[in-house]
Amino acid sequence: MPARILVAEDDRKQAALIRRYLERExxxxxxxxxxxxxxxxxxxxxxxxxLLDVVLPGVDGLDVCRSLRSEHDVPIIMLTARAGEDDLLLGLALGADDYLTKPYRPKELVARVAAVLRRAARAARAEPERYHVGDLVVDLARHEVRVGGRPVDxxxxEFAVLACLAAAPGRPFTRRLLLERVGGFGRDVTDxxxxxxxLNLRRKVEPVPSRPRYLLTVFGVGYKLVEPPEEETGGAP
Incomplete structure (x- = not known):
């Protein structure tokens, strides 16, 4: 499964070794x-x-992971000399898909890469045909949206944006990533x-568009789709 892999490693000898093993595969x-x-x-x-080293000059690996995860679904394997459980949990909480502690064998790293790429491929193939977020339903197969059973045109x-957000409830998406997902990099398309x-979706799916309960703004980032508290669901009044 040949792939484009970005290696972020400040140890130049280690980075060269990783590259050599990856290219052999x-x-x-x-x-x-x-x-x-x-x-x-x-x-x-x-x-x-x-492949992301935790200790990097300038912006450290954990901050890089946090930024990448807010923009992309790209799989991330963290590499670190830190063996503490707190660092492991923090890396995974920020969205890393796997974690490898130095020193490691290059063959083990290559095996981890293959495993993460396989999981990502399976997840892409297993994408569901319908998303449920509270009483909001996005049906990909039928290209339909419903709120509390009510059809929404x-x-x-709009459907592409909503489907992208519904695929990962609670996750903030930048405008750039949403544009990328909906194929919106045309000449006349902007953030x-x-x-x-x-704005149009809020008018269609929110009971009170000025006080959204589904489509929330994440200031300084973009937007996310969330499930309202249980007492708030049940369809538009």
């Missing part, structure tokens, strides 16, 4: 040595997987396009 490996470069590279060309762009879709 047929992968395309790009190497950077600091956190800022890792973010810049991933934003220019989203990789299939990121949406444009193709404001996402704002307009969300």
């Amino acid at each position: 047929g992968h395309e490996a790009a190497v950077v040595h600091d956190g800022r470069a890792a973010l810049d590279h991933a934003r220019r060309r989203v990789p299939d997987l990121v 949406t444009t193709p762009g 404001r396009t996402i704002d307009t879709h969300v």
Whole structure:
């Protein structure tokens, strides 16, 4: 399963060794040595997987993981010399898919990469046909939206944004990532396009659009779709 892999490792000898083993497996490996470069590279060309050292100059690996996870679904394997359980739990809580403690054998790293890529491929193939978030239903197969059983008409762009958010309830999505997911990098499309879709969706699915309970703004980031408290569900009045 050849993949584009970004290696963010400040130890240049270790990074070269990782690259060599990955390329032997047929992968395309790009190497950077600091956190800022890792973010810049991933934003220019989203990789299939990121190998991310925790201790990086500039922006550390945990902050890189947090930023990447808010923008992309790219699988992340954290690499660290820290063996403490707190660091392990923090890395996983930030969205890392796996965690490898140094020193490790390169063959073990390659095996972990293969395992994470397989899981990601299975998850992509197993995407459900219908999402339920509270009493909001997004039916991909029928291209339908319902709130409390009530059908909601949406444009193709609105449906794409809602389906993307419904696939990961509670997760903040940046406007850039939403644009990328809905195929919106046309010449006349900007971040404001996402704002307009969300505004229109709120008018259609929220009982009180000015006080949204589903489509929430995450200030400084973008938007997320959440399940309202149980006492608030039950459809629009």
